Amino acid sequence: MAARISDEKISKLRQSVDIVDIISEYVQLKKQGRNYFGLCPFHSENTPSFSVAPEKQIFHCFGCGTGGNVFNFLMDVEGISFQEAASIVADKGGIPFEIEQSNEIKDDRYPAEHQRMVDAHELLGKLYHHLLLNTKEGSDALKYLHSRGFSTEGIRKFKIGYSLPEWDMAVKYLSKRGFTEEELESAGLIIKRENDSGFFDRFRNRIMFPLFDEKGRIIAFSARAIEQSDSPKYLNTPETIIFNKSSLLYNYHGARSEIRRQGYAVLFEGFADVISADEADVKNGVAVMGTSLTNQHVQQLRRLTDTIIICFDSDQAGIEASNRAGSLLVDQGLEVKASMLPQGMDPDDYIRKHGAEKFRADVIGNALTWTAFKLHYYRFGKNLQNEGEKLKYIEEVMNELSKLNNPIERDLYIRQIADEFSLSLEVLENQQKQLVQAEEQKQRKHRKQTDDFYQVHRQKKQGVPMAHLTAERLLLARMLRDEETAYRIMAMLENHSFFFDEHQAIITYLFGYYAEGNQPDPLLFLDYLPDKKLRAIVTEIEMMVIDSEESEQELKDCVNYVLKHAKMLMIKEKQSEQREAERSNNVEKALKIAQEIIYLRNSLSSM
C-alpha cells in the first residue's frame, strides 16, 4: 500500500499532524498518564477502552481490538481508502498533496470500462440533482418531495434528482461528454429503439434516487414516477456489470461510521424507508434493493457490526420477509431484533403520524428479541381458538425455544406458554428437555462440519498458555524494531513457524517489507499491512511496554519457549503419522518416523 505514495511523503504527511488532534474530532479524549482515553467509535461501550498514545502516534481499543496509525483511523472511521485518508491528513497538516490519477490508485477504482460507467452515472446524477433543486422544470417534483416530508438537507445528502420528460436528455448530455451510445446502453442508462434508429433515455419525468456503491459512487438509479399514469411506479436500472442487486445495500456507505458508532444497523425493506428514518435521525439504516437479503449482504453488514434490527412493513409480506432475513442473519451468528410497527404501517407512515422521537424510542428502541419475534410470527394467520392450530403453534414455539442458549430465557417463555394455554408446566418442561438434547446433538454435528477459520483458530488457541502468546509478541516487537534482529530470531527458531497464524502472517509481511529496502518503522509498516486484523495485532504489540534496553536473556527465553512448543507439536504430529504407518503395515516408514521422534525428543531435552 505504502509503495504507491512514496514512504517519504507518507512519513512527512504523518508528521505534519498529531494523531491526538485528528482523533479528537471524532472522540472525546481525556488524558490519563501518558495516553489519552475515550469511548471507542468502532464499538458500543460505556467505559472508555479506546486509547491514543501520542508518543507512538498510534491508537488502540482494548475492547474490540481495532488499532493503527492516523491513516488507519481515518480509513476505518470514514470508510475511505488510504489515498483519501492521506489527502485528509495533508489538508490538516497544510501539506500540498494531490491524489494522482495514475495507476497508483487503481485498486480504488474500477477497471477502465467499469469506471466509464460510474463516471457517466456520476455526471448524470449531478445533472438530475441540479434540475431538481435549481430549475423551474424540477419545481413540481421538488414540491412533491417536500410534501412527502423530504427536507432539502435530506435531498442533498441522498443526491436526489429529477429527469426531464424528454426522450434524449441523457443521450445528448453524455454523448457530448465523450460517452458512446453503446457504453451508455450497457450502463443501463439508455435504451436502443426497436426500429434500430438510435437510442432513448431510460428515465424520463421521474424523481431520481441514485444508488451508491460501498465508496459512495453512483452506480444505478431507482426512479419514481410522478404521473399516476406512469408505470411502473419505481423503475430501476437493470443489473449491469457495476450494479448487482444481491450485493448492494442502500446507504451502506453513508451509514457505515454511524453503524460502527452505535453498535448496530437498522435493516429496512426499501431505500425510501432509509431516507425517512434518516430524516428522523436514525442514521444507521440500510436497505436491500427489491430483493431478499443475501449472504453477500450479511457479510457486508458483519464487517460493521454483529447486531441488526430489522424494521420492515407490518403487513403479511413484510413479516414473512422479516422472518426470512432474520433467520439468515441468526444462522450466520448475528444478533437480531425486530421492530414491530402497528398493523399495516411502514416506517414512513409511522414517522409522519407519530413523529421522529416516538419512532426512535418505541419502534427502534423497543425492538423485540428474535425469540419474541418468532413467537409473534408463528401466531400470525392462526386461529388459536382452534385446537389443531393451537397445538401446531405450541409445537413451533417449543421447537424455537429449544434453540435458545440461555436456560433462564427459555424457562421464561415456557412459563408464559403454560400460563396462556393453561398447560402443565411439568409436561412442557419435559418435552423441552428432549428437544434441547436433540438440538444440542444437531449443533454438535453442525459444528464439526463447519470449518470456520475463527472456530478452528479459537480451538487452537485454547490450551495454549497466554505466556506463549506473549513470548511470540515480544519476539515480534523486537523484529519490528530491528531488521538484523529479525533475521537473527528466525535463525534461532531454526525456521520453525510461529504458532499463531496471524503472527506468522505478520512476519511474512515484515520480511517482504525489509526486502523492499524499508527501514524499521512500525508506523510505516502499519501502512504496508493490507489486513485490518494484522494491523490491530501490530498496534497491540506496539502498545506493550517494552524495555528499551534489549535483554539478550529475555530474547533467548522467548525463542526457547516458542521453539519448545513447536517441537512438541511436531512430535505429536509425527506420533500420529507413526500410528498411521503402523496401521498400514509400512514398517520402514514407521521406523524412520520413530527415529525422527527420538531426534526431536533429544533436542528438546537439551534445551
Ligand SMILES: [Zn+2]
Ligand atoms: Zn473498540
